[in-house]
Amino acid sequence: MTIRKRLTVLFTAGIAGLLLFFSLIIYWSLANDREDEYYSLLRHTAITKANLLLDAKVTPSVLQLIYRNAENTLFQEEVAIYDTSFRLLYHDAVEIDKVKETRRMINEIVAKKEIRFYQDSLQVVGILYAHRGNLYVITAAANDQQGYDKLRNLEYTLIITFFVAIIFIYFAGQFFASKALQPVSDMVDKVEEITATNLDLRLNEGNGKDEISELAVTFNAMLNRLEQSFDAQKEFVSNISHELRTPLTAMLTELQVTMEKERDNLFYKESIAHAISDAQKLVRLSNSLLDLAKANYDHTEISFKPVRLDEVLLDAQTDVLHNHPSFKVNMIFEKDIEDEQQIAVMGNAYLLRVALMNLIENGCKFSSDNECAVSIGYNDTLSIIRVQDKGIGISEADQKSIFTAFYRGENSEHSKGNGIGLSLSKKIVELHHGIIAVRSVPGAGTTFTISFPHR
Template structure:
């Protein structure tokens, strides 16, 4: 098994979780068992201590003078060999004891010195001689005041021996359980990773030739179902991107094929026999038109390539868009003069925007060129620039025939030509490129149109705010 695999890590996590869980459970069991055994011992000591205290309080011994009826005490506990039985007077001195050495123990000595302060039983584990005892220190009260202490001790070596045996047994059991836990963890991890392995194998079989294949989605309502759906969504987007790429390549090939074929035909015709100067001039004029068309197509392709690249540093550039729009208006007037179209609109001065000037210049020029191209003779085109909130707004409005609702939904598609534009020279890339450039600069472009009245294009770009 690969130790770096998720399956291996899940196996280890399952096993460790089980191991730690059993350790915690066994520790709790050990503590509870120990406390239960000690509590039983404490209860037995309490019973014996109360019996001795009754003897003292009933006058069979004198706590204050230290005079005790040793025979009574001996008779009371003769059947419990090995127990510690001791009585302390009010001064903290042990007056009688069944075992020697109890008073020399530092803990007991400290308790005896504080005998007047002890109001409830105190239990400690101490070693007296060579014996481990559970010792209970019990106050003896006469008329509401503590007059002495009764010490009762019971050997608990057997308890600790049993606890040690229990601890070893629990440790061995835990180790024995760890092996099945490891196997079970491996099985669970393998079961959990089976859907992931299935997804991985399916994805490995998907290439550019079968992008229609999809990952099987298990209706488990969990993260695995979500993962499979996410992969399928990704495959959908990749398939769409491949389809657009194929469509784009086909459209570009078509756009290049026509002018190249025309160029070739014109040149072959010119070379087929001697021509007059006028015929050569006519051929060269047609060739120049086709070359310009080729140049525009290549420039459009370069713009599309720029849009597909990372443009992370666009925010570092800024320029005066007022000057740019003014220049574009002058170009628009020259283009419109051939059709006697009047250019209207105002340009607000000194507006700075963020972005690369030549790219935005190209985007706005595409929009102006479209507006003039589809506006009939003797009509008007409005080109204006103004600020609104934190955006610069460029509005280009024509008075042409307008765009149908059907065509408006595809107006930004690459190589899309509307039903009314089929006879107009163009590649169908202008608005698609304009939209891509504007959006790459953090702006937006919107088109509204009314059939028979014209079309309005609104471009918004973020203003440059000097720090």
């Protein structure tokens, strides 16, 4: 069932329930009023006849004649007058005797002063009437045909009105549900137009104050993230294609030249050495791409546990020196470590080591003496690592883009690389809720500062 139909049905059912409730209240209230009014009318008629009999001294036969000739007077009420000894003083129609009074009934009336009850379709009232020091028991019974006819007409009116109202309410509910959900329908139509080729389209956010507008704002925010992700993916694929094509083309060209004719052993060795160099570039690129992929994982897919930064830093130093024996890395502890919590973070040791290795390798590569200094310190809230070199530095223009994947700055001519290292390091640092900053003066060196919150 669609939301529109569900809203229509719920709206109709709710209003129908209210209408039914109020209809029953109206019917019950009028039925009670009719009953009370008719009992009062019976009582008044009974007392009037008693006064005619006892005060005006109208003979019973005359009263009976009036009873027989009256047209629709209370639909032929029947009045009987007794004394407290159950002696009948007057009866409208003894031969009919609808009520059939008994000694027990008379005693009940005397005890309770007044009783009311139904006898089949008749309403019956019995009262104890005091007149000039004497007590009389009067009963009156009649059928309120007019009252019942009015109730029946009211019942028919309420039923017909109820069903007509339900039909009207159903179509009104459909109309209002359609109007209420029109923004959703427009949103669906707009969403159907959005594909991977036109992610720049956005939903109308309306007045920005209701739930539909909030949904549109949220959806547009999601589209912004998707568009950025798609753009980054396209740029990433384009850059990878370019980076892979260069060493592959060099390898292919080298091998093709070697295969053209017979060469001496020295030429073959040089050719193989060039191919190995290009293959090593591909290996480094592949490893960097794998690390970058790991850094882009959902946090829930990465194992985090307490890690000491000094231990990770020493492992990174060892790996860098193993891969590049000519590099020199100076470790500096700015403060004595009294509590391991001062340099501990919740993190992934492998990714942190990769980030630090990239920074240390960059520092050594861009220094003329292949040397850099790595210091670790802390304050009340942060653990701080600095990687400092005295190399060629980074221009102010390049500093704005050095953390972009595959970006190669002006100083790239001084060292080989694929432009992934700094981008990867930044992603890893941010994954650990840290901050990485760079300060560099061309010709005087560069300092990268990483701050991690304490565990």
